[in-house]
Amino acid sequence: MFLVRIMNDMKMKKKLAVTFISAAVLPLLLSGLFLTGKLREIVINDAFTQLSNNVERVRKRTEELIKVPLNISYRLTIDNRMKKVAAQKYESYTEVIQAYREYTDIRDYIQLYKEISSIRVYVVNPGALNNWEFIQPDNAIMAEGWYKEAIEQKGLAGWNLIKDERNGSEQLSLVRSFPVDSLGEKGVLAINVDKQQLRSILDQEPFTTLIVDDRNRVVGSNEGEFFGKNLSEIDGDAKILSRQEGSYDTVVNGKASKVVMVNLNPENSWNGLRIISIFSVSEITREANQVIRLGAVVITVSLMFAVLLIYASASLLSGRLLRLSKHMSKAGAGSWETYIHIDSKDEIGLLSKQFNALIRSVHDLVQEVQETNHQKNLVEQRQSEMKFKMLASQIHPHFLFNSLESIRMEAHIRRQDEIAEAVWLLSTLLRSSLEAGNGNIPLREELERVRCYLEMQKFRYEDRLEYHLTVDADLEVMPVPPLIIQPLVENSVLHGLDNREEGAVITVEVKKMPKGARVKVCDNGAGFTAERLAEIQAELAESVHEQESKRIGMRNVNDRLVLLYGESSALSIESGSGTGTAITFFIPGGALND
CATH class of the missing domain: 3.30.565.10 (Histidine kinase-like ATPase, C-terminal domain)
Incomplete structure (x- = not known):
């Protein structure tokens, strides 16, 4: 009541302004804020879903890529010809060159499989030569961590970012040891994963995507600045170093970001890789924010135009009402000769015409009102609504089973045992079907249902049907x-x-x-x-x-x-x-x- 009284006491202009703000501006503002939040949420969720799908796709494609060097390593570690070339004692360099020339399997693998860029076999053999396929490891190589791990892991494959002696570049490589001879001597096999193939997988991703080894070194990235770096060097949440497979929120380069991480564990490997994809929330919502800003500008201009229109309309309306009020005040003072002329067809113009008619016949109207007040009879018609409830009768399963049991007993009384047996089978089959829920049942109950069904069919087909x-x-x-x-x-x-x-x-x-x-x-x-x-x-x-x-x-x-x-x-x-x-x-x- 207090609000109603306040609204009634307001001037027309204020009342129209309050009504417009309450009915248009506030709902529009609240709707805009709600839709803006929902738009950001939808954009972020869509991007996160895409990010998760992209990471899984990268994982699968990377797994397919590294299967090639893994399979080749299996073949080479059991290749006795390769072991013989790497470890046999040579009498002269001519003999070494001849043996290298005749053994072409490594070169064939490199030409046949585009997924690998080089294969190196490290075996200590003083009489051999280095030809970038068979390499004599020096103390520096044997001191490398990947070389020691390969020897210690006894034939398991390992994945590391190691340096290629030919061009000095670091590449993701498979390393594994293999027995050279029966005396326990071991060699190490290193197969480089082709950079271009790995880069082609990552370049298709719209978000920052990294492949990281177990030492947190970036072995693959669709942004070249991250390759070869340690995750600790990237300006991000320190928890990224220890987080396991999953998704979480973090801060990278000072920006709120979403991170999705999956593990890639190749078979028969002592270590694995991680696929990490990152997207900045601000970058994802940039286009949405532009749309929101454009919408805010359009809404603001529309509201300003609406305010001006409402103000003009309120001024015109209040001015005519004020004129009508003045004439009514004159009529209230006893001036029945006053007339007002408002040239319009709206409610105010109609009201002015009615006001003029009222003034002309006020005395007659008063008399008529007095007479009609005694004769007036308010007739109200009430319509009674009838609601018809339709009752749907449904046969309860117990009624159906009791009826079948009655039929079976009647068949027994009439010595129609085959019919009684068939009715019993039908009742059992219907009961088990109606009582079947969504959970599992023991196999014997399912087979009992099958047996009942087959007995029913046997009753129909007699000797034409046999079952086991x-x-x-x-x-x-x-x-x-x-x-x-x-x-x-x-x-x-x-x-x-x-x-x-x-x-x-x-x-x-x-x-x-x-x-x-x-x-x-x-x-x-x-x-x-x-x-x-x-x-x-x-x-x-x-x-x-x-x-x-x-x-x-x-x-x-x-x-x-x-x-x-x-x-x-x-x-x-x-x-x-x-x-x-x-x-x-x-x-x-x-x-x-x-």
Whole structure:
């Protein structure tokens, strides 16, 4: 009431100004602040998502790149010809040169694989020569940390930023030791990862991306100024040196930044690499801030124009109302001859015309009002709304089961045991289907559902259908998703009895394997042609379907298996025209202990 009184006491101009600020300026300002915050949040989240995806892509591509020198190192460390060339005793330099010339595997690897730039074999052999492939390590080389680590790690691969003796540049290299002879002598193999290949992976990234070894040295970067530096030399959060794989906020070069870090651990290696990607929040939001500033300018100009327009409108409105108020004051003083002329068609112009008409007939109106006050009858019509509630009756599952049980008992009384058995099977199958939730069930319950279904089909097809259920005893309690075998059996029954007068044989086999359990559903039906089998397999392999699959049961089973256990558990179909069909899937060992 206090606010209403204040608003009523305000002048028209102030009232319009307050109304405009309350109804337009404040909501617009609050909306702008909210949308600005949301825009920044969306931009940062999108950039962070892109950053995470980019880091994972760099990790995968880098892993593929370093697999090449890793595989080559495997081959060379077991290459007896290479060991013989590196370690045999030579009588003359001519013999050395001849042996180097005949052994071309290293040069072939360099020409064949663009992922590597050089291969060096370090073996102590006083009678040999250095040809940049076979190198006699001097004391300086053998004192290097990477050389000592390679000897100590006994054949494991290591990844370090080491100096190439040919051109003096540092490159990311694989180093590993290998036995030269049976006396325990060891040599060291060094394979340089090609800089251009590594740089081509990083240059595609829009954000600062670094590849760092276990000594925190930058072995790869899409910004050349960071290459070869230690992370401690970069003006950033000291925690970046000790942070493990993950994402976090930090400050780099005095700017708030987002950092995503993933580990790359090559197989059979004593150390690994880290992929680090950084983006500055201010750089990411720069374009958004420009849009926000432009929007603020547009909104400010619009508000100024609106204020001027509101002020002009308020002045025009208040001026006419003031004229009308003065004439009303005259009429209130008893001057019934006063008239006002306002040339407009809005509410104020209409009010002035009505005011003039009021003045002309005020006496008659007073009398008429007095008469009509006694005769006036206010008629109110009330409409009663009727709400109709539609009651939907639904058969409760217990009612359905009780009805089936009554039918079964009546069949027993009439000595129709086969019908009673079929009704019992149907009741059991319906109950298990209705009670199936989202959790796993023991294998024996799933097989009992399969048996009930097959007995129902056997009641229908009689001797035309024969089935066999085989399961290892210790697998009966294995947890499996509900309805994971029955749809496959149903598919086998449909196709097994399709156009086969002699009937069908359905076999369900659950067998324990070294790393899990194998489930196999077979039939001796018509099978699939090679073309049809290829279509079904392609259909199951698709991740997104533009139209609904015709094999809903198989597709549903396959999707659940892949989602629960991975691609290795997808359905495997073997079939041939006239030879039946076998569908197999695998439940991994971890699922046996769930």
